[in-house]
Amino acid sequence: MFNRDRWSEILQVLTTNWFRTVLTAFGVFWGIFILIILLAAGKGLENGIRADFGDIATNTMFMWTQSVTKAYKGLPKERTFNFKVDDVDAIWRNIPDLRFVSPRNQSGGFRGASNVVRGLKTGAFSIYGDYPEIIKQQPMDITSGRFINHADIQQKRKVAVIGTDVRKSLYENDEEVLGSYIKINGVNFMIIGTYHKGNADGDSNAQKEIYTPFTTFSQVFNRADNVGWMAITAVDGTPITQIKERIFSLLKERHTIHPEDLRAIGHFDLFEQFSRVVRLFGALEFIAYFVGVLVLLSGIIGVSNIMLIVVKERTKEIGIRRALGEGPWSIKKQVLMESIFLTIISGMAGIVLGALSIYGINYILEMNGPVDMFVNPNVNLGVVVVALIILIISGLLAGFIPANSAIRVRPIEALRAE
Amino acid sequence: MIEIKNLHKSYKMGSNALHVLKGIDFSVKEGELVAIMGSSGSGKSTLLNIIGMLDTLDEGSYTLDGVPIKDLNETKAANYRNKFLGFVFQSFNLINYKNAMENVALPLYYQKVGRKERQEKAMKYLEQVGLKEWATHLPSELSGGQKQRVAIARAMAAEPKVLLADEPTGALDSTTSYEVMDLIQKINDEGNTILVVTHEEDIAHMCKRIVHLKDGVIVEDKKVKQVRAKNYV
Numbered sequence: 001m002f003n004r005d006r007w008s009e010i011l012q013v014l015t016t017n018w019f020r021t022v023l024t025a026f027g028v029f030w031g032i033f034i035l036i037i038l039l040a041a042g043k044g045l046e047n048g049i050r051a052d053f054g055d056i057a058t059n060t061m062f063m064w065t066q067s068v069t070k071a072y073k074g075l076p077k078e079r080t081f082n083f084k085v086d087d088v089d090a091i092w093r094n095i096p097d098l099r100f101v102s103p104r105n106q107s108g109g110f111r112g113a114s115n116v117v118r119g120l121k122t123g124a125f126s127i128y129g130d131y132p133e134i135i136k137q138q139p140m141d142i143t144s145g146r147f148i149n150h151a152d153i154q155q156k157r158k159v160a161v162i163g164t165d166v167r168k169s170l171y172e173n174d175e176e177v178l179g180s181y182i183k184i185n186g187v188n189f190m191i192i193g194t195y196h197k198g199n200a201d202g203d204s205n206a207q208k209e210i211y212t213p214f215t216t217f218s219q220v221f222n223r224a225d226n227v228g229w230m231a232i233t234a235v236d237g238t239p240i241t242q243i244k245e246r247i248f249s250l251l252k253e254r255h256t257i258h259p260e261d262l263r264a265i266g267h268f269d270l271f272e273q274f275s276r277v278v279r280l281f282g283a284l285e286f287i288a289y290f291v292g293v294l295v296l297l298s299g300i301i302g303v304s305n306i307m308l309i310v311v312k313e314r315t316k317e318i319g320i321r322r323a324l325g326e327g328p329w330s331i332k333k334q335v336l337m338e339s340i341f342l343t344i345i346s347g348m349a350g351i352v353l354g355a356l357s358i359y360g361i362n363y364i365l366e367m368n369g370p371v372d373m374f375v376n377p378n379v380n381l382g383v384v385v386v387a388l389i390i391l392i393i394s395g396l397l398a399g400f401i402p403a404n405s406a407i408r409v410r411p412i413e414a415l416r417a418e
Numbered sequence: 419m420i421e422i423k424n425l426h427k428s429y430k431m432g433s434n435a436l437h438v439l440k441g442i443d444f445s446v447k448e449g450e451l452v453a454i455m456g457s458s459g460s461g462k463s464t465l466l467n468i469i470g471m472l473d474t475l476d477e478g479s480y481t482l483d484g485v486p487i488k489d490l491n492e493t494k495a496a497n498y499r500n501k502f503l504g505f506v507f508q509s510f511n512l513i514n515y516k517n518a519m520e521n522v523a524l525p526l527y528y529q530k531v532g533r534k535e536r537q538e539k540a541m542k543y544l545e546q547v548g549l550k551e552w553a554t555h556l557p558s559e560l561s562g563g564q565k566q567r568v569a570i571a572r573a574m575a576a577e578p579k580v581l582l583a584d585e586p587t588g589a590l591d592s593t594t595s596y597e598v599m600d601l602i603q604k605i606n607d608e609g610n611t612i613l614v615v616t617h618e619e620d621i622a623h624m625c626k627r628i629v630h631l632k633d634g635v636i637v638e639d640k641k642v643k644q645v646r647a648k649n650y651v
Binding site: 004005012013016316317319320321322323324325326327328329330407410411412415 | 467472492493496497498499500505507511512513515524525528529533572576
């Protein structure tokens, strides 16, 4: 294969008719270029959507109570009920494979009136009563101080962690935040930390939240032992979608709800949504490969076609070579190598131009700031390797028929050809 | 060197079979210079092609240098051609994008001779045909006689047992023809066996033996007194 004479001959043959070689190469070049660009675009979209999910624990569901729709055990329908703090313990006891069960309470936010006061400044923010684990389910960066801890929960400390935007509206730029007090719905809380949610582009309310210990929140805002909603995360490898029905059954039993009442407990299954998106990316990748490979195929057919013509043109030469004693395998190898060489060279050019285009797109994206749902389009090395393998195989296929036709001609007939 | 017994060959032309060679018995000893003569259609080229293993025989036997030539697959035939035979064609059949030296070196390449040795040998044979200075020229830059001399050098480069020349002077004017025949005679003088297919009487008489073919059979096989081509150059 690494034979100087063979290679010089391949180059001689391919450069004899420059224009034709370039036109032929263009088919393969274009095919692989389209393949790379499609794959990169798919990846860009995927990166964009994944960035929206951020590092949220995706194996999570949120659930809340709605009104009961079936009468059961003498209780009427359209009754409302609340999750209780005891439910959390019951879930822990009865359902295996759970990672976090975070009861939450909330007030304000979403068109709420001004509920927070500091000196002369006021603002309307979402107030949460939370357990420390929530930071692992909905990650945020603590930019100063600390997040709520279990001591806060146990001692029902009146402390709060505020978002960047809360700080902006209640404080001057150079003011010390930690240790100062704000008044939430008439109750003073000491600020122990500030946070910033990293992956919240598009959600302007993400930085306008105030987190307080769950127990403190319940007591000062009179929630008794009620729980507004829960965020439940299962361990990795056990999809929450598989165990959520058991959680619902348990809670229905505890709250005397008809087992077939599907609407009593509302929920949002993040894992299911996420899996759907992941499947979508799988489909996108498939389409990219499908279209790219088909375009590539038409390029390959072009190469095969030209190789047939080249073989036809060289019928006489092949006859001479065989008269001089070149074996049929050597001739076959020569045609195959020409075909593979042409395919790989043009394919590499396609890969290089594709990579440059992606680089250019990334550069433009960087210059113009982030675009919604499209981040860092790229193809990884694996894809390039796959593309190369496709190229070698297709070069072989493209050369196969011409190579066979080259050795099928008997030398005597080849010599007679004029 | 060459032993042919009862050779038959026919070609299918649609539904008809054209019986070209009808039982040829023919042998050539080492060092002979044989002219095969005959009008077109007499089967002389077919005979040469079969001797050259470019074509297969239908019936009969063919032995070359003690090796029975039969049931050849293409790989084996190519190998035998390379080892045993050198070809010279009417239309020269040089490879037009390779220079004279590369053309001469080609059979050596198929013998897997190393690059350097190949070039040295090719230059040696080019020198023998008097074209050393033209080694780097492409065939398109050579005259007809020069092309045929390159072709002869190429045929000799593999040091074959038999040199087969199919109308070697057919495309050349008479002066150049005699130059080429002079070269062939010199090669024969060194002890090489040569078969020349021709339909020109004067060329045939520059060989040592003339075989006449007519309608697929040998009608005459006689030794002649060789006319040296050098006298006419």
